[in-house]
Amino acid sequence: MPNAEHYQVLIIGGGTGGIAVASHLRKEAPELSVAVVEPSDTHYYQPGWTLVGGGLMKAERTARPMEKVIPEGVQWIRERVTRLEPDQNKVLTDAERELGYDFLVVAAGLRIAWEAVPGLQEGLEQGSVLSIYDYRHAQRTRDALRAFQGGTAVFTQPKPPFKCPGAAQKIMYLADEIFRRRRVRDRSRILFYSAAPGIFPVKKYAAVLNQVIQRKGLETHFQTHLVEVRPEAREAVMERLSDGQRETVSYDLLHVTPPQGPPAFIQDSPLADPAGWLEVDMYTLRHPRYENVFGLGDCTNTPNSKTAAAIRAQTPVLVSNLLTAIAGQPGKAAYDGYASCPLVTGFGRLVLAEFDYNLVPKETFPFDQGRERRSMFWLKRYILPVFYWNVLLKGGDLHLGA
Secondary structure, three states: OOOOEEEEEEEEOOOHHHHHHHHHHHHHOOOOOEEEEOOOOEEEOHHHHHHHHOOOOOHHHHEEEHHHHOOOOOEEEOOOEEEEEHHHOEEEEOOOOEEEEEEEEEOOOOEEOHHHOOOHHHHHHHOOEEOOOOHHHHHHHHHHHHHOOOEEEEEEEOOOOOEOOOHHHHHHHHHHHHHHHOOOHHHEEEEEEEOOOOOOOOHHHHHHHHHHHHHHOOEEEEOEEEEEEEOOOOEEEEEEOOOOOEEEEEOOEEEEOOOEEOOHHHHOOOOEOOOOOEOOOOOOOEOOOOOOEEEOHHHEOOOOOEOHHHHHHHHHHHHHHHHHHHOOOOOOOOOOOOEEEEEEEEOOEEEEEEEOOOOOEOOOOOOOOOOOEHHHHHHHHHHHHHHHHHHHOOOOOOOOOO
């Protein structure tokens, strides 16, 4: 095949995980030849899209040119991966380029499956459906919440896995706040349909969130998910997971957290688990059958919440085990499943949930994080974006939830 190249470390993905790993490698092993395969020309701070939708952050602050975040000395291959051939230690791209490697790091993120719900894409295009899971749609969400005149506002959360599990409820809490400030809340219903059995899997944080739900007068429907949107009629079809019973819900505003899945090139490769996700050891982040392959972030099958904070905790583990593997030694670093979910419950209110694989709280600060706090809201609003751009993406080691 023409245009064959070879790198000591090839990284697939220019998102949070790929850039963080590349930055760490440049600091710790600058002699290595490293390349990042990423077709997008923009890098997004996706944790900010909830704040964009709530009118608390300008969308432009969540986007930077990819060339500004690729570490110096790392080759940027602006192409899309189409096939993985781990038995030949090579990757194929949409430009018909063959990329060889000694070690492969897969940080490809996940795929938003808008098409998985009939009518969803049509509703987004027409403007009757909203979602903060996209840069452009996050801005439309902000405008729609500000223009809402009352009625039924429906928010949905799909079956897992999906990234930022708290996002579906965070934008709902902000919507409630906006409606109250605009004095339309008293003529509005806010309904939350979630496939989960409860509001949050960690009991400590679920307790305070249930208090928020009661205080705000929100109507919750658990173990129920969205299966169809009828945008012309402004109807959403919900299905109960227990018995498959369906209910048609009329809405004036519908915010959807879309179904999500693995990228096709991973799903169709020998590196995938039976569900299509990149298979890695949940502690070492190394592939169980291809020892020169590592993975982190949303594309893997590790059973943690898919958040930027999880990637921050995974990155030093992966880099440590990768460098020891390059040196021909067994890795010793282990990831404990740490994830963080800064749950914005209103303007100036936030519950900072931090926990591990066992859903045991693993908190950063020397106070009870199972409460709504103004200080944690300021952390999310002002400190974490700076931390993301200037520390996490540049290979820093400061510990903060993201």
